[in-house]
Amino acid sequence: MTESSRIKGPDGVRADARRNRERLIVAARAVFAERGIDAPMATVARRAGVGVATLYRHFPTRDALVRGAFTRQMETCAQALTEALADPDPWQGFQRLIETVCELQREERGFPAAFVAAFPDGAAEHAQSRERAERDLMTLVRRAQESGALRADFHPSDLAVILLAHCGLVTALPDDGAASRRLVAYLLQSFRADTASGPLPPPTSLSLRGLPITAVGPQGRRSSGA
Amino acid sequence: MTESSRIKGPDGVRADARRNRERLIVAARAVFAERGIDAPMATVARRAGVGVATLYRHFPTRDALVRGAFTRQMETCAQALTEALADPDPWQGFQRLIETVCELQREERGFPAAFVAAFPDGAAEHAQSRERAERDLMTLVRRAQESGALRADFHPSDLAVILLAHCGLVTALPDDGAASRRLVAYLLQSFRADTASGPLPPPTSLSLRGLPITAVGPQGRRSSGA
DNA sequence: ACTCAAGTGGACGATCCCGTCCGTTTGGAA
DNA sequence: TTCCAAACGGACGGGATCGTCCACTTGAGT
The missing domain is CATH 1.10.10.60 (Homeodomain-like)
Known part of the structure; x- marks a missing residue:
């Protein structure tokens, strides 16, 4: 004052x-x-x-604009995570979370690109909210596993893997979303403990926690490295 | 000399x-x-x-260069398909095909981008070889289903779906390939008939046969439209 | 060795995009 | 209403990439 x-x-x-x-x-x-x-x-x-x-x-910068443009979507993701944690059925929460995020990526055309662009280095700006989000995610995964619905060898980093894959799909095929829905359905089924058959290869070193994310190669979509 | x-x-x-x-x-x-x-x-x-x-x-044109640069990889894919068809165990062939193609995308950095770029309109130039490839693919899928290993509701277009998703993943994360291997493992498991649980959403209209591929949006990677 | 068309190199004009600079406008407090 | 700092708009210089044009070089047939 x-x-x-x-x-x-x-x-x-x-x-x-x-x-x-x-x-x-x-x-x-x-x-x-x-x-x-x-x-x-x-x-x-x-x-x-x-x-x-x-x-x-x-x-x-362009990055600032991209962030500004999709802040709401990011927040919606965070909110979806909160709701997922609140779900009494952990698997249900897990499943709804994935479906919600993927739906968001489907509907908001520019979002997937922003999402993957923000990924490798996202730790910078969003450090604190990211921190919390990742803790929540790990909790959600653990609970779903303890409930017996989510396969035990599911690794939190797998979430990043499938979201990035999904981003790639909707970016390549901005169609009515049928492809996206199919992919999500297949993946969700393979995450169920009761369908698990045979071991998986080791998870990514992609930490999903803090920084040690293998730097994105020159391949990655340009334009969002804060 | x-x-x-x-x-x-x-x-x-x-x-x-x-x-x-x-x-x-x-x-x-x-x-x-x-x-x-x-x-x-x-x-x-x-x-x-x-x-x-x-x-x-x-x-x-840049497209011509891209095509020229990855012709060999495309041929390797075609060859992998032939070998898959020759495999006495249809599921084994199906599985090896997917693994081979994904491995190719992992190893040859520029290839995934070229792959998805070439996708929506690829029918133009490669019409004839594509025609044959798609017939072979459908045969492979049908056989694997008849053998009882591949779930009955698997649709040939699902192959395009997962390959595009995989392209997106390796493009976003050109790491050591752990993420890619994980994704492939998850997907292959969910394709098995014996793990199938619950119905899937309808397959893409993405034909995988000839042209009626929903035109790629403005989002898609530019630079390979014959 | 000779010849010449196929093949080559690099300069150049055109186009696009970035991001800043600076004179002008305007919200809102006095 | 007056006033001024905050906010605005658009022009402009700088830099990058594209794709062509044209004079020069070279492979290979004779």
Whole structure:
């Protein structure tokens, strides 16, 4: 308080600034959906009806814009995880979580690309929320295993594996979602303890905890390395 | 000078031309592996030790270069299919086919991207060989089902689904291959008839036969549309 | 050895995108 | 209403890639 309590907005931001920021996010989602997250920045600005400078002021880098555009989806994922943990039936929770996330990736066109792009290095920005999410995930997996529904050799990192695979699928085939649903169904069945047959190869070193994620090769989708 | 035949090639092509073409393919594979199939054409030319013009003469478009670079891999896939059909145990053949193709995608860095890029429209150029490949695939699937090992509701298009998903995975995580192996193991288990539990959602309209493949959206990896 | 068309190299104009700079507009407090 | 800092818009220089054009080199037939 002390000196300047010049209140412009709830967060001290001018009204038009906040409005433009919102417009930019909407435009970004639309443009990313149509042209992928590598679409020219200027296109997003034009779509939002603002100048490029305004875009860059609100989102200094493309990554910031991508994050901004899909923050809501990320939060929905986190919420889905919370709900999954709250489910009295651990397997049910596990299953619904996977289905929800995959559905989100199916519906929001640009999201999968953002998702995989954010993956290898995502630890940076989201460190704290990620920390919690991963702890929750491990809890969910453990519970589902203890309930006897989830196969014992399922490893938390498998979740990353199947989500990345699913991202690849929906990116390659943005169809009605039949392919995605099929893949998810197959995978869920193979995760059941009662269908488990034979041992699996060792899980990824992909930690799903903190940083030691094998750096993404030059192959990875460019454009989101905070 | 191991070049024994100093005569103009069987196809009337000059010796240096053929040599350069070969160099370009080698360079392209290397560059695509390091930087993805969107790497600058000039980089490939430099790597091959030739001028850009030479590159463009041999491969007028990036697509042509990509195809040229991975022709051998495509042929290996076809050969794997033939061998799979020859296997006395249909399930064994089916399983080995999937494992072989996925291993190829794992090892040859640029290949997965080329694979998914070539997918939606691939019918154009490779029409005839594709035709045969798809017939063979359906035969393989049918046999494996009749042997009782492959679940009855497995649909040939599921092969495309899992291969695309696998491409996405190895593209996102070009690691040592542990993730890929895990995914394949999970999927193969869920394809077994004896682990099948519960119905699957309907298969993709993705035909895997001829053309009616739902056109790839703006999302798809650019750069290989004959 | 001679010849010439096939083959080659690299410079170049065109296009696209990035991100900053700077003069102008505007929200909102006084 | 007045005023000014925050916010805005668009032009602009820089850099990268594309694909072509044209003068030069070279393989191979005679």
